[in-house]
Amino acid sequence: MLGEGILKGLGETARNFAGSFVSAERLTTVQYPEERVAPIEATRDFPFLVYDGTDWEAGLRCVACQICEKECPPKCIYIVKSTDKKPDALGKPQIYPARFDIDISVCMSCQICVEVCPFEAIKMDTEFELSTTDRFGGLLYDKRELSKSNEHFHAIHPTEAAEVDARLAEEKAKADAKAKAAAAAAAAKAAAGPAPANPAAAVKAAEGDKKE
Amino acid sequence: MSSSATDISLVSAKQPGWNRPPVIEPDGEGELLEVAMGPHHPSTHGVFRMDVALDGERVIRLKPVFGYLHRNHEKLAEGMTYLGSMPFTDRLDYMCPLTNNWAYALAVEKLTGQEVPERAQYLRAILGELTRVVNHASAIGFLIQEMGASGTPLMYAFKEREKILDLFEAITGARMMVNYMRFGGCRVDATPAWLAAVRTVLDGLPRFADEFENLLCGNEILMARTQGVGILRPELAVNAGVTGPMLRASGVNYDIRKVDKYGIYDRFKFRVPLGEHWDVYDRFMIRLLEMRESFGIIDQALKEIPGGPVMDAKAKLRGFRPKAGEAYGRIEAPKGELGFYLISDGGPNPYRYRIRPPSLINLTVLEDMCLGSNVADVVLIFGSVDIVLGEVDR
Numbered sequence: 099m100l101g102e103g104i105l106k107g108l109g110e111t112a113r114n115f116a117g118s119f120v121s122a123e124r125l126t127t128v129q130y131p132e133e134r135v136a137p138i139e140a141t142r143d144f145p146f147l148v149y150d151g152t153d154w155e156a157g158l159r160c161v162a163c164q165i166c167e168k169e170c171p172p173k174c175i176y177i178v179k180s181t182d183k184k185p186d187a188l189g190k191p192q193i194y195p196a197r198f199d200i201d202i203s204v205c206m207s208c209q210i211c212v213e214v215c216p217f218e219a220i221k222m223d224t225e226f227e228l229s230t231t232d233r234f235g236g237l238l239y240d241k242r243e244l245s246k247s248n249e250h251f252h253a254i255h256p257t258e259a260a261e262v263d264a265r266l267a268e269e270k271a272k273a274d275a276k277a278k279a280a281a282a283a284a285a286a287k288a289a290a291g292p293a294p295a296n297p298a299a300a301v302k303a304a305e306g307d308k309k310e
Numbered sequence: 311m312s313s314s315a316t317d318i319s320l321v322s323a324k325q326p327g328w329n330r331p332p333v334i335e336p337d338g339e340g341e342l343l344e345v346a347m348g349p350h351h352p353s354t355h356g357v358f359r360m361d362v363a364l365d366g367e368r369v370i371r372l373k374p375v376f377g378y379l380h381r382n383h384e385k386l387a388e389g390m391t392y393l394g395s396m397p398f399t400d401r402l403d404y405m406c407p408l409t410n411n412w413a414y415a416l417a418v419e420k421l422t423g424q425e426v427p428e429r430a431q432y433l434r435a436i437l438g439e440l441t442r443v444v445n446h447a448s449a450i451g452f453l454i455q456e457m458g459a460s461g462t463p464l465m466y467a468f469k470e471r472e473k474i475l476d477l478f479e480a481i482t483g484a485r486m487m488v489n490y491m492r493f494g495g496c497r498v499d500a501t502p503a504w505l506a507a508v509r510t511v512l513d514g515l516p517r518f519a520d521e522f523e524n525l526l527c528g529n530e531i532l533m534a535r536t537q538g539v540g541i542l543r544p545e546l547a548v549n550a551g552v553t554g555p556m557l558r559a560s561g562v563n564y565d566i567r568k569v570d571k572y573g574i575y576d577r578f579k580f581r582v583p584l585g586e587h588w589d590v591y592d593r594f595m596i597r598l599l600e601m602r603e604s605f606g607i608i609d610q611a612l613k614e615i616p617g618g619p620v621m622d623a624k625a626k627l628r629g630f631r632p633k634a635g636e637a638y639g640r641i642e643a644p645k646g647e648l649g650f651y652l653i654s655d656g657g658p659n660p661y662r663y664r665i666r667p668p669s670l671i672n673l674t675v676l677e678d679m680c681l682g683s684n685v686a687d688v689v690l691i692f693g694s695v696d697i698v699l700g701e702v703d704r
Binding site: 100101102103104106107109110111114126138139140141142165169171206207208209210213214222 | 391394
């Protein structure tokens with residue numbers, strides 16, 4: 099019969115239309131600003147710099163090695179190395195980034211900077227409501243705007259953050275053991291063992307040790 | 311046209327005009343109308359122009375014009391590390407980034423002789439076939455949209471696409487710009503929860519395909535519009551280098567998954583659907599059938615997926631310098647044969663980086679399919695080629 103196929107198709111749309119009143123599964127649209135879907139854990143958009151503790155400037159994990167700057171495919175990272183050294187999270191004097199800028203209007207969220215970073219210093223954020231009226235300055239983020247706490251990292255990517263903390267704690271334990279051995283060898287200089295630069299990292303390290 | 315005896319000697323034993331478009335003569339009444347369809351025509355899937363000469367409603371000439379979306383991808387890649395080009399491959403055919411990643415990773419792995427762990431191979435197959443489902447569902451949706459059924463079938467397809475994109479996001483971190491595969495494996499491992507989620511989505515897919523078929527297949531308007539329209543003869547398709555569902559709809563049995571057996575495709579059982587009438591309806595139907603075969607492949611892969619690492623321990627991320635040489639890696643992307651041709655001179659970046667894009671090469675036969683048909687069918691025939699302009703222009 100001519101028109102049978104059309105009627106069959108219309109039956110399908112009618113079933114979906116009527117079904118949307120009884121089954122929430124068929125209602126797929128979310129009215130965005132009012133309703134929001136929970137973000138998926140692995141979601142990434144733009145990078146941020148992780149700092150330990152409470153002081154963003156002292157706690158930055160970045161040591162300005164410039165690997166991410168070299169590997170970044172669209173070259174949106176700009177780093178200036180410091181001329182002096184400051185103690186890092188492990189208490190070792192390190193070079194720090196005097197300037198660390200990311201132009202997120204150029205960044206393409208590929209995550210290669212995160213993969214190549216040997217210090218777990220740069221991670222991907224999930225903040226996506228970044229629109230601004232200033233399209234040049236407003237999208238060029240400096241060190242201050244990029245720095246976010248480790249707690250923030252835990253809040254957005256709990257699984258990954260826990261793995262990272264465990265790895266860092268392991269490294270720290272190794273460094274501590276090494277320092278202890280060195281201290282034992284030079285018994286006269288027992289006080290030379292590195293004191294943790296900030297208490298939060300030390301607490302976390304201790305937690306990591308407990309787990310292992 | 312004059313046909314003297316000398317002309318006949320020039321014509322080969324093959325059918326006249328076997329390698330060039332048929333000549334459609336205007337009827338001589340009135341003037342030809344030259345229409346530029348595009349670059350911002352809603353049916354062109356991006357920025358693409360067709361310069362059409364019309365005699366009334368009939369197409370006399372059609373010239374595709376592309377290059378509006380050229381982004382210099384190949385030249386950029388020559389100045390970039392091998393890894394650095396990986397995120398840019400997502401942006402070629404942005405409907406199916408994972409197969410682009412796969413083709414590029416395959417080419418580099420061939421260049422270096424890099425091994426890929428079993429689990430990574432299975433993950434690639436699962437993600438590749440999910441990509442095929444996404445692509446074919448949306449291709450059909452867009453095709454019907456171009457026929458005038460604005461919205462409904464496309465939204466049905468997108469509803470399913472959304473579920474699969476959520477799976478992509480859960481494993482890769484992004485819905486479309488995934489940057490997931492690496493030379494020697496995949497970036498992150500799938501959790502058991504993710505595999506379970508794939509199983510849940512997969513269980514719903516046959517129902518979606520049934521629904522889609524009920525909605526569309528027997529529809530008289532669709533059949534009237536598509537059957538016998540835009541015929542692509544198999545000999546022309548082969549000569550033009552057309553691949554993918556386009557070629558199979560012309561009845562040529564050529565699927566790189568069967569021919570090359572790249573990855574682990576020799577382990578899966580699946581059939582290759584072929585067209586009989588070589589028209590737009592066949593191209594539509596082939597995509598529906600291929601989707602169903604993909605469900606079977608994902609099902610087998612989910613059952614067999616082994617444990618273990620997803621990255622080869624010897625694989626290098628930074629300081630990657632392949633030995634001098636060349637390699638061509640190709641896969642059956644949802645749109646056809648997607649190949650990457652790489653020449654290495656031993657440096658950190660490729661000496662030459664060339665892509666064989668299925669979209670561009672499938673598009674070259676557009677004039678042959680459109681000549682003599684109505685202008686309204688041009689939109690339809692163009693839609694049945696299934697292109698993404700990001701890949702055509704690169």
